[in-house]
Each structure stands twice: as C-alpha cells, then as structure tokens.
Amino acid sequence: MTRASSRRPGPPTRTERGIPEATVARLPVYLRALTALSDSGIATASSEDLATAAGVNSAKLRKDLSYLGSYGTRGVGYDVEYLRYQIAREIGVTQDWAVVIVGIGNLGHALANYSGFGTRGFRIVALLDADPNLVGERIGDMEVRDFAQLEEIVEADRVSIGVITTPAGPAQDVCDRLVAAGVTSILNFAPVVLSVPDGVDIRKVDLSIELQILAYHEQRKSGEAALPQVPELPAMNGLPDLPSVGGGVGA
Amino acid sequence: MTRASSRRPGPPTRTERGIPEATVARLPVYLRALTALSDSGIATASSEDLATAAGVNSAKLRKDLSYLGSYGTRGVGYDVEYLRYQIAREIGVTQDWAVVIVGIGNLGHALANYSGFGTRGFRIVALLDADPNLVGERIGDMEVRDFAQLEEIVEADRVSIGVITTPAGPAQDVCDRLVAAGVTSILNFAPVVLSVPDGVDIRKVDLSIELQILAYHEQRKSGEAALPQVPELPAMNGLPDLPSVGGGVGA
DNA sequence: AGGAGCTTGTGAACGTGAGAACAAAATCGG
DNA sequence: CCGATTTTGTTCTCACGTTCACAAGCTCCT
Structure with a gap:
C-alpha cells in the first residue's frame, strides 16, 4: 500500500510489490x-x-x-x-496456513465438516469452544478442544489465521485472546465490529448484512412505481414495531 | 442508480433516490x-x-x-x-421478505438452524433439496421439501430472495430455476460465478476467497524480510504440486 | 521473409469513494 | 436576548478503481 515503484525505466520484469x-x-x-x-x-x-x-x-x-x-x-x-x-x-497458497476455528455452533460445525476447506492452502489444526459440553465431541477426524488451550496450540502449530464463529457476545474477547496468542489474521462471522491492533488483518462475513443489501435493491425494484413514495413518519412517538434488526450468522 | 436530483432548490427534505x-x-x-x-x-x-x-x-x-x-x-x-x-x-426491513434456502448440506443446515436469521426482516419459507434422502427431514420447525416444488412455493409465498447453499456443480442450474420461478435476488454460497439476467441481483459469500485474501496479506507480513524474494519458476515444466486450489463453502 | 491477424500490456480519461474542513443550525448559560 | 459551544450537513480535494483504446509483440500463412 505504501511502497511505490521507483526503478529504472525499462522492461518491468515484475511489478514491485503494491497490488491494489x-x-x-x-x-x-x-x-x-x-x-x-x-x-x-x-x-x-x-x-x-x-x-x-x-x-x-x-x-x-x-x-x-x-x-x-x-x-x-x-x-x-x-x-x-x-x-x-x-x-x-x-496469494500464498502454495504453502499451507494453519487455521483454528473458535466457536463450534451451527456454523462452526458446518465449516469444520466442510472437507474442501482444508484441502489446499489451509489446514484446520483445531476446533475450539469454551463450552465443556462441546469439548471432546468428534467432528470428522477432529475433536473439539477447550478454548483454554488456544495459546499452546497457536504456538505449537504456528497458527496465523483464526476463524471466529461464536455468537456476538464473546466475539471481541475471543478476538483479543487470538491476537494476544499471536494470530495475525482473523475471519469473523460474528455480527459485531471487532477492533484489533495495527498489524492484524480482519475480514468479516455477515449473512444478515448481505441479505439486507439484497432487500434494499429488491425494495427499489418493487417500489419502482408501486409504493406511494416513502411514507413519512407521522411523529416521534409510536414507531412501528421493529424489535431488533441486526442478527448474523453468529452461532 | 439512474435518477438524479432535479427538484427545486431549497431544503432537500429527503434526498431523491440514488444512494451510493x-x-x-x-x-x-x-x-x-x-x-x-x-x-x-x-x-x-x-x-x-x-x-x-x-x-x-x-x-x-x-x-x-x-x-x-x-x-x-x-x-x-x-x-x-x-x-x-x-x-x-x-433498507426495506420494516417489511418481511420471504426467503428460500436451496441445498441443505452442512451450510444449509447451519443457516436453517440459525434462529436469529429469520427473526427480523426475513422469513424462511422453505428449505429445498433435490436429494430424496433429505426431503422430509425436520430442521427446527421446518421440513425439507423437494426442490421440484420450487415454482409453486415461490408463487404462493411471494418469494423474492433465494439462498443457494448447494455444491458448485448444480449451482447454476438452481440459479436458473430460481430466476425462472420469479426470484429476483440471490445470495450465493457456492464457489462458482453465477450468471443471471439483468434485473436480478446477486451477491456472493465465499469463505475460501476470504481466507485467500487473508493469506496474501499474511504472506506479505511474514515475508517482509524473510523470503528470498519470490522464487522464479525455473521452467515451464515441473510445476510444484498444486492439486486444486479453489474450494468454498458449497456443501 | 514479410505481411495479416490476434492478443497482451498499459497510458489516459472517467467515475466513484474517502477524508478534511468549515458554514449552518441548534442548545445552553448568563 | 446574546454569545459560546456543540454537532450536523455539505463542499472541496485527493486517491483509488474501472474502462477505453491502442501500440507493442507474437504467430501463422503465403
């Protein structure tokens, strides 16, 4: 992102790093x-x-x-x-990257089971959960281990990528623990905005947000001539029932 | 995307559509x-x-x-x-949008089970799969139905959003059927590029791609001074083993 | 050997998005 | 009632990303 090209002119055999x-x-x-x-x-x-x-x-x-x-x-x-x-x-997938998955709920299960996941470039080295009822459960050829073991696993297996599939609540704590343990890339499925220090990359996957984006466009298609133009809210009181938008694929 | 503002000047009570x-x-x-x-x-x-x-x-x-x-x-x-x-x-989540999920593998299961999904703004009206072994299975309070019933379900429940959680293979066919049935917004989890006609919105969620993006940045962090600068490929023959990168959360 | 026909790689124009900075408007204290 | 303070809404500038268009370069055919 920083380094720019500052070489002799001539045939640029290979672009100096800095891919957009x-x-x-x-x-x-x-x-x-x-x-x-x-x-x-x-x-x-x-x-x-x-x-x-x-x-x-x-x-x-x-x-x-x-x-x-x-x-x-x-x-x-x-x-x-x-x-x-x-x-x-x-990209870097000629080598294998060790990955841990934290939070073995529905989604964590699905990812753990997904065989194509670990086939090339990525190797799941541990499935972690803090729930004692889950620890010990077998999923495919792996066993769910206690989240408390995170640090030793990260160190032993040189884990650099963590996947968070916990509910929103514990996600930031899990994230902090991952970072403290030395994980420098995080893929977050929990419906929260995680904050991480500089040097740690984070990406987010959020089903709920994707659906809402689709809904926005869908509404504009249907309402192209239908809806009587956005109904203005009558007053500040008596808002229509809108209990709690904002889920996500957390667990 | 098209209509621009062409109103009287003055206090723009509400922006004429066209949100970036x-x-x-x-x-x-x-x-x-x-x-x-x-x-x-x-x-x-x-x-x-x-x-x-x-x-x-x-x-x-x-x-x-x-x-x-x-x-x-x-x-x-x-x-x-x-x-x-x-x-x-x-956004349009003050109304409910009917959603069908097609492909009840690991991920489809996870999404179907995910309670927070349907709570606000979106209502899962059917879980569909073409596999007779899956049809009839109960997931939460829903039952997996035959994909053949797609058209009648879409019409009966005014379904406008479809979620594809099949493997890559059948995804385009499923997509075509959804579009033909009248679905105009699709959320695709299968690791393929789907083509749809104009007027149909499509969004893609791809675990494998997210991981690869993380890997790219991770590689650049580690290799900042380590790796002896990208090893050039000796010749056109004898490529290092790279069996089949490019999975995804399909099933 | 030379020209015709493709296809890449890239310079330049264009459009979209991000961020800084500030004027306009509202509240509050005296 | 007025000025100080706060915070929004907007304008301006810059950076990034996309698309067009074309010269450079390769192959094949005559």
Missing part, C-alpha cells in the same frame, strides 16, 4: 477459474476466456494480471498452468 | 449499531458515537446518513430510535 486491494480480492476468483479450465484440459486461455470464466471484463482482468508481471504471450494468451502457479504463489 | 452502493453496504452496519445502542437504553447519539460503534470514521457516517435525509439535530446528535426506523425503512 481490489485486485487482491479478485485473484482468488481468477485462481479458481484457472483451476476449472485446467481440470477441463484446457492449456491456454485468452484474457477474454478467463474474464468470462471469472465474471469480470477482460480489460480489468488484464490490468489485474499486469500487477503480477507479464505472464501472457501476445497473440496467444495465457498458459493456464503457468498462470495458475504464479497466482497461487502470489 | 458503498453507502448501502454500510447502512446495515449502522442499523445494527443503533439497535445495540437502543438496547443499552441510549436515546441520543452523536455521529462520533455512532461511528465508533460502527467502526467507521464520523465524516463518512455523516455523509452516508445525509443521503437519506436530514435526520439529525445540530448541536445534539441523532435520536437513536428515529434514525433506526428511518434506516430500517430505507
């Missing part, structure tokens, strides 16, 4: 598309082909790839295997 | 923050308070809210209940 965040978010999509093409036995693909498979426009795809380097051949396209490896390496 | 997408994505966060404040018995909050609770900066929050109208009081702040209702109405 928007591009980073699309690289995994390209990677998946390339994997699909590879599985279909396709050896070469043009930016147009790739863009179609990834659901973006081809100019954007070319620009994105240009941040990684010049991995294509003009007049020909990209070698699928070669590009796939380059992107995988750039 | 980035703002729309934050409104649910504000809504949740307001609900939390409300539950804490707080009646009034400044933009600074709200911004802290929502994890954004206060200038951005004020600008976001200004798209909805002037719902604050200078020198005072925002009335929590009032603002909450205005945002809820703007």
